Every structure is written in C-alpha cells, then in structure tokens.
Amino acid sequence: MAFSDLTGQKNVKSRLASAVSERQSGTFMFTGPVGSGRHAFAEEFAKALMCNEPGPDGACGKCDCCKYFGAGTTPDIMRVYKPSETKNVKVSYIKESVVPEAVLRPQFSKTKVFILDLDYLGTESQNALLKSLEEPPAHVVFILLSSNRDMVLDTVISRATEIKLDPYTNDEIVEIIRKNVPDCPPQTVTIAAANSGGVPGKAIAIAQQGEDTDLKREVAEMFLGIPDATYIKLLNDYAGFMSDHKADAVAVACNILLLIDDLMRLKGVPGYKNIAFTEQRTKLEKLAGSAKTDNVRLGKCAGAVRDFLKALDVNANFDAASSAMLLKIHEELKR
Ligand SMILES: [Zn+2]
Numbered sequence: 001m002a003f004s005d006l007t008g009q010k011n012v013k014s015r016l017a018s019a020v021s022e023r024q025s026g027t028f029m030f031t032g033p034v035g036s037g038r039h040a041f042a043e044e045f046a047k048a049l050m051c052n053e054p055g056p057d058g059a060c061g062k063c064d065c066c067k068y069f070g071a072g073t074t075p076d077i078m079r080v081y082k083p084s085e086t087k088n089v090k091v092s093y094i095k096e097s098v099v100p101e102a103v104l105r106p107q108f109s110k111t112k113v114f115i116l117d118l119d120y121l122g123t124e125s126q127n128a129l130l131k132s133l134e135e136p137p138a139h140v141v142f143i144l145l146s147s148n149r150d151m152v153l154d155t156v157i158s159r160a161t162e163i164k165l166d167p168y169t170n171d172e173i174v175e176i177i178r179k180n181v182p183d184c185p186p187q188t189v190t191i192a193a194a195n196s197g198g199v200p201g202k203a204i205a206i207a208q209q210g211e212d213t214d215l216k217r218e219v220a221e222m223f224l225g226i227p228d229a230t231y232i233k234l235l236n237d238y239a240g241f242m243s244d245h246k247a248d249a250v251a252v253a254c255n256i257l258l259l260i261d262d263l264m265r266l267k268g269v270p271g272y273k274n275i276a277f278t279e280q281r282t283k284l285e286k287l288a289g290s291a292k293t294d295n296v297r298l299g300k301c302a303g304a305v306r307d308f309l310k311a312l313d314v315n316a317n318f319d320a321a322s323s324a325m326l327l328k329i330h331e332e333l334k335r
C-alpha cells in the first residue's frame with residue numbers, strides 16, 4: 001500500500017508526501033465526516049513516516065519497518081480508537097499509557113506515531129494530552145482524527161496542523177465501491193454513489209445492502225402498499241415495520257431508493273429490462289403507469305429517503321424520521 005492505492009484526495013496526498021520527505025514532527029489532525037477515509041489516510045501516513053526509505057508516494061513497502069507495519073508487529077505505533085466497553089477512552093489511560101509513552105524513543109523506526117481518534121476523547125482526556133502535543137520530541141508524530149471539529153478543544157486545534165479531507169467526486173466514489181464491494185450490481189453502485197453525499201464509508205454501507213432477498217421482498221411489499229395505504233396503516237404497520245428493522249435501516253432505505261429508481265426507469269422506458277426488482281415487475285409497471293407518478297414526484301420521494309438517511313447519521317428520533325419519510329412518499333404517490 002502507498003498513497004496512490006488510496007482513491008482521491010490529491011491535495012491531502014501531496015501535503016502528506018511533503019510532511020514525510022521533510023521529516024516533519026509534531027501534531028497533525030485529519031478532519032472529515034465519518035466514513036471519509038480519515039483512518040485509512042492516517043494509517044498510510046503513519047506507515048510512510050516510519051518507513052526507512054519513503055518516496056513521493058509514501059512508504060516503500062519493502063524495508064523492514066514497512067514489513068513489520070504490514071504484519072502489525074511494529075512496536076512504534078500506538079492507536080487509540082473507539083473503546084469496546086466504554087463510550088469514551090478513559091482519562092487514566094491517556095495519562096498513564098499515552099503521555100509517558102510519548103517521551104520514550106522509538107525502538108525500531110525513526111519515528112514513533114500515535115493515532116488518536118478524538119471522537120472518543122472527552123475534554124479531560126484532550127486536556128491531558130495538551131502538554132505532549134505542544135512539545136513533542138523530534139521523533140514523535142501525533143495524528144489526531146476528528147469527525148466533529150466542534151468537539152475538539154481550541155487548545156488542541158491550535159497545536160495541530162489540520163488536514164481536511166475533501167468531498168470525493170462521483171467517479172472516485174464509484175471506484176471505491178467497485179474496490180470494496182466487487183460483486184455489487186451496476187445499478188446499486190449508481191444508487192449508492194448518488195446517495196452517499198460524497199462519503200465513501202456511506203457509499204460502501206449502501207452498496208453492501210440489498211443482497212438480503214427476504215428483506216428486499218418485504219421492503220418491496222411495504223413500498224408498493226404505500227400509495228393506497230390509510231394513515232392508520234402507514235403509521236402503525238409500516239412505521240412498525242421500519243422500527244422492527246431499525247438495525248437494517250440503511251438496507252431498507254437503499255432498497256426503497258432502488259424501487260424508486262426502478263419506477264423512474266419504467267416511467268422513462270416502458271418495459272425497461274434491467275430493473276432491480278424483477279419479481280415485482282407487474283406491480284411496479286402498474287404504479288409507473290399511473291398518471292400521477294411522474295419524475296418530479298419520484299425525485300421528491302428519493303429526497304425523503306435521503307433525509308431519512310441524514311437523520312440516521314445525526315441520531316435523530318428514529319420513529320419520527322421514518323414516519324416523516326413514509327408520509328412524504330405517500331403524499332407524492334397516493335392515488
Ligand atoms: Zn519502507
């Protein structure tokens with residue numbers, strides 16, 4: 001792996017390459033939404049910093065340091081990610097393990113690297129790190145990650161060189177989906193890319209859905225029932241279905257988007273062959289054929305699903321968000 005193995009982020013890559021070639025030490029902070037690739041870039045940056053012979057593309061991949069890094073056996077990197085049992089990393093861990101470790105020399109590589117996910121470091125932990133971040137020894141690099149800059153202390157931000165991940169282009173997202181979900185059908189790739197908001201992690205999550213055929217069938221049955229449903233049915237049965245599938249909410253939303261996409265295709269080209277929901281073709285054709293179903297309305301339905309996905313991201317009230325989506329789709333498609 002080298003920088004060129006990671007898709008996109010041209011500017012970020014050139015900044016990292018110069019940091020490596022100048023042997024910069026100190027603190028870097030990668031910012032970008034969850035799923036934007038902060039961890040992947042941090043790992044690749046760390047590997048390049050520790051490599052014996054890094055080049056413009058980062059780590060050489062051949063030296064002993066790279067080999068140990070690849071095997072996960074290098075002693076000179078410390079990662080502080082999401083803890084398994086508590087919400088945040090314990091302050092005592094920062095004080096007793098991270099801070100003392102930062103003054104020790106690396107055992108093997110020229111540089112010792114700490115990767116800390118600030119999303120799991122509370123105010124007290126961030127404070128405990130300040131001194132280390134301020135005057136790191138020349139052999140230490142801190143790589144901080146944050147998906148929410150507002151949760152990072154100003155005193156931490158002021159000590160760090162911020163590296164902001166750019167939104168990915170549609171082509172880059174498509175490339176990332178193809179790499180990570182090789183069997184994903186082309187139509188699902190398109191839907192996943194279009195609804196990812198330029199965030200690779202979200203695109204991959206959407207692309208990995210839709211293969212559960214039982215769920216697919218159930219979602220189709222619900223969706224096709226929405227236009228003729230009474231409010232009671234919508235808010236009891238269908239909202240109940242959503243609530244029962246809370247754990248698979250992204251998969252449910254993805255399947256609804258695929259159904260809407262099928263309707264748009266059938267509307268544009270009656271008899272269109274390659275729809276995703278072939279089993280439900282007759283019912284979809286009937287719905288697509290109704291005078292009220294036009295592309296503007298279908299676009300609004302897709303918008304409602306995207307709003308629902310956004311609500312999931314920010315942990316909004318699940319039932320309220322799913323009911324809002326169902327009501328909006330009903331309003332646009334009711335007969
Ligand atoms: Zn190397």
